[in-house]
Amino acid sequence: QTVVTQEPSLTVSPGGTVTLTCASSTGAVTSGYYPNWFQQRPGQAPRALIYGRSIKHSWTPARFSGSLLGGKAALTLSGVQPEDEADYYCLLYYGGAWVFGGGTKLTVL
């Protein structure tokens, strides 16, 4: 059973920068895992932010960026806003199967 691991929780100050990561139990995450990132605010459906490791959707704010970092997929928020407080999930592709990470609860404090 493949497991995708994210930090359970992170805290960042308004205006600060924070990086969330997404690791695979199968080894290093590469572009071939086509990492997707989603934001979910309380009581709302998930919203897509990033796909293909670093490509933003047309609606994704510029302060969000995706990358690969140390064998993991990463989502960096620069200039964090209060409305960025939410749960963030990564999704990895395993050649016909897809697995979500457990999610990171981001607190802006």
Place this chain on the structure above:
Amino acid sequence: EVQLVQSGAEVKKPGESLRISCKGSGYIFTNYWIGWVRQMPGKGLEWMGIIYPGDSDTRYSPSFQGQVSISADKSISAAYLQWSSLKASDTAIYYCARRVGATEAVDYWGQGTLVTVSS
């Protein structure tokens, strides 16, 4: 405008059957995969499975194989998630989402359908 509109909340008893729907509009429905995602109360997202409405090619996550059935009716641009015998542990919000095959992007999401199973 791309939209995925899901059917309304359901309250069912254990052992009952259920089918929920996801209707796509604003794009060519048969050209994109539709995935289903479960979110149990207070928990994270779980990928259940996916269907390509163009030819009904369907793939299930191992955890959900045999537990649910995914289908599509391309004539009305709808995808379905079905249970033959619900359990209390099926209580969750279920989302549909569109996948772009060429890029593996999961872009648009439905609003979610709350399924409550209780005796």
